[in-house]
Amino acid sequence: MVGHLDIRTRGKGLHEITSSVQDLVTSSGIVDGLCTVMIQHTSASLTIQENADPSARHDLEAWLDRHVPEDDPRYTHTHEGPDDMPSHIKAALTATTLSIPVAAGRLALGTWQGIYVWEHRRRGSTRQCIVHVGG
Amino acid sequence: MVGHLDIRTRGKGLHEITSSVQDLVTSSGIVDGLCTVMIQHTSASLTIQENADPSARHDLEAWLDRHVPEDDPRYTHTHEGPDDMPSHIKAALTATTLSIPVAAGRLALGTWQGIYVWEHRRRGSTRQCIVHVGG
Amino acid sequence: MVGHLDIRTRGKGLHEITSSVQDLVTSSGIVDGLCTVMIQHTSASLTIQENADPSARHDLEAWLDRHVPEDDPRYTHTHEGPDDMPSHIKAALTATTLSIPVAAGRLALGTWQGIYVWEHRRRGSTRQCIVHVGG
Numbered sequence: 001m002v003g004h005l006d007i008r009t010r011g012k013g014l015h016e017i018t019s020s021v022q023d024l025v026t027s028s029g030i031v032d033g034l035c036t037v038m039i040q041h042t043s044a045s046l047t048i049q050e051n052a053d054p055s056a057r058h059d060l061e062a063w064l065d066r067h068v069p070e071d072d073p074r075y076t077h078t079h080e081g082p083d084d085m086p087s088h089i090k091a092a093l094t095a096t097t098l099s100i101p102v103a104a105g106r107l108a109l110g111t112w113q114g115i116y117v118w119e120h121r122r123r124g125s126t127r128q129c130i131v132h133v134g135g
Numbered sequence: 136m137v138g139h140l141d142i143r144t145r146g147k148g149l150h151e152i153t154s155s156v157q158d159l160v161t162s163s164g165i166v167d168g169l170c171t172v173m174i175q176h177t178s179a180s181l182t183i184q185e186n187a188d189p190s191a192r193h194d195l196e197a198w199l200d201r202h203v204p205e206d207d208p209r210y211t212h213t214h215e216g217p218d219d220m221p222s223h224i225k226a227a228l229t230a231t232t233l234s235i236p237v238a239a240g241r242l243a244l245g246t247w248q249g250i251y252v253w254e255h256r257r258r259g260s261t262r263q264c265i266v267h268v269g270g
Numbered sequence: 271m272v273g274h275l276d277i278r279t280r281g282k283g284l285h286e287i288t289s290s291v292q293d294l295v296t297s298s299g300i301v302d303g304l305c306t307v308m309i310q311h312t313s314a315s316l317t318i319q320e321n322a323d324p325s326a327r328h329d330l331e332a333w334l335d336r337h338v339p340e341d342d343p344r345y346t347h348t349h350e351g352p353d354d355m356p357s358h359i360k361a362a363l364t365a366t367t368l369s370i371p372v373a374a375g376r377l378a379l380g381t382w383q384g385i386y387v388w389e390h391r392r393r394g395s396t397r398q399c400i401v402h403v404g405g
Binding site for chain 1: 269
Binding site: 167168169182183184185188190191194195197198201202229233235236237238244246247269270 | 304308309311312337338344346355359361366367369400401402
């Protein structure tokens with residue numbers, strides 16, 4: 001089964017999509033299999049991260065901002081705004097696709113794991129993810 | 136087939152799991168297909184790296200330690216110890232899931248490739264991986 | 271179906287393979303499914319990146335070169351040349367495997383996404399990718 005998710009992000013940071021992905025797994029009827037999520041953008045990405053303490057996500061975002069700053073004068077790809085080139089680098093360093101085993105009809109995530117869309121543009125956008133669930 | 140691997144890590148660094156993953160592929164009976172490994176943690180990760188010279192893994196670990204240090208006063212997520220927040224960042228920069236084609240019953244890895252659990256906590260832990268093998 | 275791609279890279283940088291991967295998807299006859307690409311090397315990697323403006327790929331490569339330099343005296347894995355250890359680090363920070371859903375017989379990539387082999391060695395090489403396409 002190939003499904004779609006549209007995620008409205010309202011700015012930079014991690015937006016959890018675990019329950020939406022689980023809904024697609026449930027509707028597929030697949031009990032044991034594999035769920036793959038791909039984000040169809042190069043200025044946002046995916047990650048599996050801690051879903052408990054928001055301070056961990058804050059520090060993660062801050063580390064990436066320090067190492068991939070907006071104001072580096074060496075960037076040449078600047079016509080889409082100062083946050084565009086850093087977004088591509090951040091996407092390359094994180095994940096564009098994730099594959100998660102499905103067991104007993106559930107995403108086999110660890111207790112503290114959530115699936116996140118990681119928005120790298122300041123304004124956010126509607127981000128499209130494609131989800132494949134197979135046996 | 137969905138299988139499990141429990142990996143006892145005794146400290147930071149790369150712990151090879153190639154033969155354990157191959158054992159699960161063999162027991163699945165699948166000849167041509169896809170093997171996906173996911174680690175159910177956010178302070179350890181997965182990587183496919185050179186399996187020949189240990190100095191490459193040493194330098195890899197040292198690079199990551201220099202760029203994601205423990206003693207950064209800007210971290211706010213500190214209540215689980217000084218090595219916890221760096222572990223989450225390291226996990227986000229490396230892989231939580233890996234999918235490896237299977238050909239003629241074998242993981243189709245290159246000659247010098249091994250699959251590793253990358254432990255980011257100082258003390259290590261028992262790390263759980265979920266392995267899906269499909270046709 | 272498990273297929274092979276041999277990619278001749280002639281130096282560092284991003285080499286697009288989208289159409290070659292699509293050819294394998296087409297020849298598989300699979301309409302809705304999943305395509306997984308794995309590179310069988312640890313000094314080259316894979317990425318999904320912007321396929322429109324070459325300046326984005328230039329800046330991406332330059333960022334990675336600045337953060338993973340060749341001339342770091344702390345490297346101990348040096349006998350394969352000054353560009354070898356940085357190549358392993360760069361591979362660990364990017365992707366060795368990518369899984370892309372297939373819908374209506376096409377890779378379900380976004381409009382501006384391309385699949386690239388990312389060569390990290392100065393001289394380049396013939397790089398082997400394994401491609402699995404499943405239902």
